[in-house]
Amino acid sequence: METAEKKYCIDYFNKTRTKTSEVIIGSVKIGGGNPILPQSMTTTDTMDVAGSVAQSKRMIDAGCELVRLTAPSKKEAEKLGEIKLLLNKDGYDKPLVADIHFTPNAAEIAAKLIEKVRVNPGNYADKKKFEEIEFTEESYQEELTRIEEKFTPLVEICKAHGTAMRIGTNHGSLSDRILSRFGDTPEGMVESAMEFLRICRKNDYHQLVISMKASNTLVMVQAYRLLVKTMQEEGMNYPLHLGVTEAGDGEDGRIKSAVGIGALLEDGLGDTIRVSLTEDPEFEIPVAKKLIEKGNKTKNNLIVTTNKNISYNPYQYSKRKTKILHNIGGKNVPIVFADLSQKENIIAANFYGFGYNYSVNLDKWNLQDLAADYLFLGDNNIDFETPGTLGLVYSFDNWQKNHIDKPNHFPIIRHSETIKYTFKTTYFIEIDSIEIPITYIQENPLAILVITTKYDNKTQIYRYIRTQLDENNLENPVILKFDHTLTDIEEFQLYTASDAGNQFIDGFGDGIWITGPQPTQIINTLSFGILQATRTRISKTEYISCPSCGRTLFDLQETTAKIRSKTAHLKGLKIGIMGCIVNGPGEMADADYGYVGTGPGKIHLYKEKEVVRKNVSEAEAVDALIDLIKEHGDWVEPIL
Ligand code: SF4
Numbered sequence: 097m098e099t100a101e102k103k104y105c106i107d108y109f110n111k112t113r114t115k116t117s118e119v120i121i122g123s124v125k126i127g128g129g130n131p132i133l134p135q136s137m138t139t140t141d142t143m144d145v146a147g148s149v150a151q152s153k154r155m156i157d158a159g160c161e162l163v164r165l166t167a168p169s170k171k172e173a174e175k176l177g178e179i180k181l182l183l184n185k186d187g188y189d190k191p192l193v194a195d196i197h198f199t200p201n202a203a204e205i206a207a208k209l210i211e212k213v214r215v216n217p218g219n220y221a222d223k224k225k226f227e228e229i230e231f232t233e234e235s236y237q238e239e240l241t242r243i244e245e246k247f248t249p250l251v252e253i254c255k256a257h258g259t260a261m262r263i264g265t266n267h268g269s270l271s272d273r274i275l276s277r278f279g280d281t282p283e284g285m286v287e288s289a290m291e292f293l294r295i296c297r298k299n300d301y302h303q304l305v306i307s308m309k310a311s312n313t314l315v316m317v318q319a320y321r322l323l324v325k326t327m328q329e330e331g332m333n334y335p336l337h338l339g340v341t342e343a344g345d346g347e348d349g350r351i352k353s354a355v356g357i358g359a360l361l362e363d364g365l366g367d368t369i370r371v372s373l374t375e376d377p378e379f380e381i382p383v384a385k386k387l388i389e390k391g392n393k394t395k396n397n398l399i400v401t402t403n404k405n406i407s408y409n410p411y412q413y414s415k416r417k418t419k420i421l422h423n424i425g426g427k428n429v430p431i432v433f434a435d436l437s438q439k440e441n442i443i444a445a446n447f448y449g450f451g452y453n454y455s456v457n458l459d460k461w462n463l464q465d466l467a468a469d470y471l472f473l474g475d476n477n478i479d480f481e482t483p484g485t486l487g488l489v490y491s492f493d494n495w496q497k498n499h500i501d502k503p504n505h506f507p508i509i510r511h512s513e514t515i516k517y518t519f520k521t522t523y524f525i526e527i528d529s530i531e532i533p534i535t536y537i538q539e540n541p542l543a544i545l546v547i548t549t550k551y552d553n554k555t556q557i558y559r560y561i562r563t564q565l566d567e568n569n570l571e572n573p574v575i576l577k578f579d580h581t582l583t584d585i586e587e588f589q590l591y592t593a594s595d596a597g598n599q600f601i602d603g604f605g606d607g608i609w610i611t612g613p614q615p616t617q618i619i620n621t622l623s624f625g626i627l628q629a630t631r632t633r634i635s636k637t638e639y640i641s642c643p644s645c646g647r648t649l650f651d652l653q654e655t656t657a658k659i660r661s662k663t664a665h666l667k668g669l670k671i672g673i674m675g676c677i678v679n680g681p682g683e684m685a686d687a688d689y690g691y692v693g694t695g696p697g698k699i700h701l702y703k704e705k706e707v708v709r710k711n712v713s714e715a716e717a718v719d720a721l722i723d724l725i726k727e728h729g730d731w732v733e734p735i736l
Contacts, residue, residue: 103325104320104321104322104324104325104363104365104410105321105324105363105364105365106364107364107556108405108406108556109400109402109404109556109559109560110397110399110400110553110556111362111363111394111397111553111556113364114324114333114364115127115128116128116333116334116335116336116367117302117333117334117335118130118335119260119302119303119304119305119334119335120258120303121191121193121211121212121260121303122190122191122211122212123189124161124162124190124191126260126305126335126337126368127305127334127335127367128335131388132361132367132368132369132388132391132392133162133367133368134159134160134161134368134369134370134371134380134381134384134385134388135160135161135162135163135164135193135337135368135369135370136155136163136164136370136377136378136380136381136384137163137165137166137195137370137377137643137645138155138163138164138165138166138377138645138646139151139376139377139643139644139645139648140165140646142165142166142175142176142179142646143172143175143646145175145178145179145182148165148175148179148646149179149182149183151377151378152165152179152188152192153183153186153188154376154377154378155377155378155381156183156188156190157378158378158379158381158382159381159382159385160377160378160381161190162190162191162192162193162212162368163191163193164192164194164195164214164370165179165192165194165195165646166194166195166645166647167194167195167196167199167202167203167205167206168197168199168202168646168647168678169199169201169202170201170202170205172202172646173194173201173202173206173209174205174209176194176206176209176210177209177210179192180192180209180210191210191211191212191260192210192211192212193212193214193262194206194207194210194212194213194214195214195645196213196214196215196216196220197219197220197269197678197679198219198220198678200246200249200250203220203250204249204250204253207250207253207254207257207259208257208259210259211259211260212259212260212261212262212305213250213254213259213260213262214261214262215247215250215261215262215263215264215292216264216265216266217263217265217271217288217291218265218266218269218271218274218288218682220243220246220247220292221242221243221247222271222272222273230276231273231276231277236273236277239273240291243291243295244295247292247295248295251296251299251301252299254301254303255300255301255303258303260303260304260305261296261301261303261304261305262304262305262306262307262337263289263292263293263296263304263305263306263307264306264307264337265285265288265289265306265307265308265319266309266341266679266682267280267285267308267310267311267312267315267316267319268280268341268679268682268683268684269679269682269683270284270285270288271288274288281315282308282315282318282319282411283322285308285310285315285319285322285323286308286319286323286326289306289323290330293306293327293330293332293334294330297332302334304334304335305334305336305337305367306323306334306335306336307337307338307339308320308323309339309340309341310340310341311340311341311343311640311683311684312631312686313340313352313355313356313359313597313601313629313630314601314630316340317359317360317597317598317601318410318411318412318413318601320336320338320360320365321360321363321411322411323336324336324365335368336365336366336367336368337366337367337368337369337370338357338360338361338365338366338368339356339357339370339371339372340352340353340355340357340371340372341372341642341683342372342640342641342642342643342674342683342684343371343372343373343643344373344374344638344639344641344656345373345374345375345639345641345656346375347621347622347625348625348628348629348638348639349371349372349373349374349375350371350383350586350589350593351589351593351622351625351626351629352625352629353371353372353373353383353387354589354590354591354597355593355596355601355629356597356629357369357371357387357594358387358390358391358590358593358594358597359555359597359598359601361387361388361390361391361594362391362553362555362556362594362595362597362598363555363598366391369384369388370384371383371384371387372642372643373643374641374642374643374644374653374673375643377643380643382586383586383590386586386587386591387590387594390590390591390594391594393552395552396551396552397551397552397553397556398530398549398553398557400530400556400557400560402560404560404563404567405563406563407562407563407566407567408562408566408602408603408604410602413601413602414603415427415603416566416574416603417571418571418573418574418606419541419571419572419573421542421544422487422506422522422544423487424522424544424573424575424607425544425571425572425573425606426573428606429632429633430600430605430607430627430632430633431470431575431606431608432450432466432468432469432607432609432620432623432624432627433468433469433470433471433472433489433575433577433607433608433609433610433623434450434468434470434471434472434616434619434620435471435472435609435611435616435619436471436473436476436616437472437473437474437475437476438474439476440476442473442476442478443480444480446616447461447483448617449615449617449620450466450467450468450471450616451464451465451466451467451468451620452464452467452486461482461483463483465635465636465667466620466621466624466635466636467483467485467486468486468620468623469485469486469487470486470487470488470489470506471486471487471489472508472609473488473489473490474490474494475490475491475493475494476494477494477498484504486504487504487505487506488505488506489505489506489507489508490505490507490508491507491508492507492508492509492513492515492517495507506521506522506523506524507519507523507524508523508524508525508546509523509524509525509526510525510526510528511526511527511528511533512528512529519540519542522542522544523542523543524543524545524546525540525543525544525546526546527545527546527547527561528548528550530557530560531564532545532561532564532565534564534568534570537570537572538568538570541572544572544573544574544575544606545572545573545574545575546575546577547561547575547576547577548577548578548579550579554578554595555595555598555599558576558599558604559598559599559602559604562574562599562602562604573606573607574604574605574606574607575605575606575608575609576596576599576605576607576608576609577608577610577611578592578595578596578609579610579611579612580592581612581613582612582613588612588613588614588622589618589622589625592610592622592626593622593625593626593629596608596626596630597629597630600626600630600632601630605632608623608626608627609623610623634667634668635667635668636664636667637660637663637664637665637666637668637669637670638668638669638670638671639656639659639660639671639673640670640672640684640687641656641672641673642673642674642675642679642680642683642684644675645675647675647676647678647679648675648676648693649675649676649693649695649696649698650675650693650697650714652673652675655673655718656673658718659671659673659691659718659721662718663722663725665732665734666725666730666731666732669688669689669725669730670686670688670689671687671689671690671691671721672684672687672689672690672691672692672702673691674690674691674692674693675693676692676693677692677693680692680693681700681702681705681707684702686704687704688704688730689701689702689703689704689721689724689725689730690702690704691717691718691721694710694711695711697713697714697715698711698712698713699711699712699713699714699717700712701720701721701724703724703728708724709724
């Protein structure tokens, strides 16, 4: 348990934005209470000045406040000044950021030409060898001295030119030095940035923004939290740039980004965000803006007055201990609810939206990968056989009148209803009050709690409820219910995923129940998507695809779509699709298989971290990837 002075956010139970130090980056300000800014990165080759200028303009027109461009070597860094001039000439004055990996020379040139440089402490002064080197205290210190010598000139240039810097740690590209001491953990990510921050402070340079990106949302959220705490302990409060790397595309990419970025914004952290989608960068901006809007919402918040502390470790995943009731709780994966309580005249075809397909010819139900586990029918009844695996939940009156004693049929009561009834079977109780009925729950061990609230600060309210349950050693399973009235599908997805992120990342929640004005299929996919993004229930293939940048060696969007079309049925498999060999292998993190660009038209294929096919021609690489998956026994034939 944390002590009060070590909090990563101002208040665990009330949504309060953390004020960081202010950093001036050309025409914009980050931190210090300024609005949270959306930013993105070009996908053009930086040597293509006209193309980079045109794309930057499209991004800025979409609302991008900082434009990042890759500068892999001195020659690209030199082009940045030209790109800036051309943009300024046409009235575009948003700051440019140089993205640097491995090449201090490029950083030093860029820092004199444009407003900000991003360095990756995992590879700024290190060549990654993927080696496990044993460092003694002495050799570790020698490494730090070497890094200081390499990094200080850049700090001095930035200071002299008023250039800002992002120290951007990536989970997948930690140095061998950090890995040898900390492993690829949130602690390692934080220490990696802190080493560079301490050098900046020694040089009295503070125009700094920090990021802790990972593709795994648990690692990402824990790393940012730990960073804030560690900075506080060392007297620093630099602004945060939030992002989930390689989030993928479409709905999955949006949900994953919202789970990670949204979780931190809901806790009042974050000063600028980048949503990394495998799509054109201008499409990232509307998503980023919606997440920021959600993060800023405070009007319909409930003030929680308490002096409690949280009851779990926010820097390490551990599922809340619960007992098993029916098939909910304990070590079971979180269950998914579907809701047809508002539907009239329910027919078998209505089950399609939540993963059940009735074959009339075979008189049989087919379950899809995303088949919901429970269906809430309220006062409705149905006159056909339902799939045996599906639990049916009714209003209390309906259950008592029509369904009592039937297996897999359960009642739900509301906490506010005073029902004089002793349940001898598992049942659900919906609680929409912040103070939970402790004595009632203690006396009713068969109750599964459905937690809901009409307030917007669900993160804090659900956390407060969890704290009460833990304090009283109540192990009843909990279903988290999220209700949004938003009619815009993307907004609905982003808002719900933002609200759900912190809970599942912190091991709270034995099930999810989403309601709102969206079609059943959208809600069902969102429910499974949130569980997948928080790694609490894996029900589909995961694609860790980079957003692409000027280094990308093939058409990422097209290739991702091609790979997805052939492998989408490989539930639980993680496939990395990375545009370049420089960062790809590191950043695809814990993927099972990797597809990485190595040169024009050439692809390396990976089995985990090991390269197993080199320089496969791009035309044959997707098929070669499938062969590789087959060779390792991870292939199953799709059901057509
Ligand atoms: S992995 Fe992708 S986004 Fe990262 S540097 Fe390579 S091409 Fe660019």
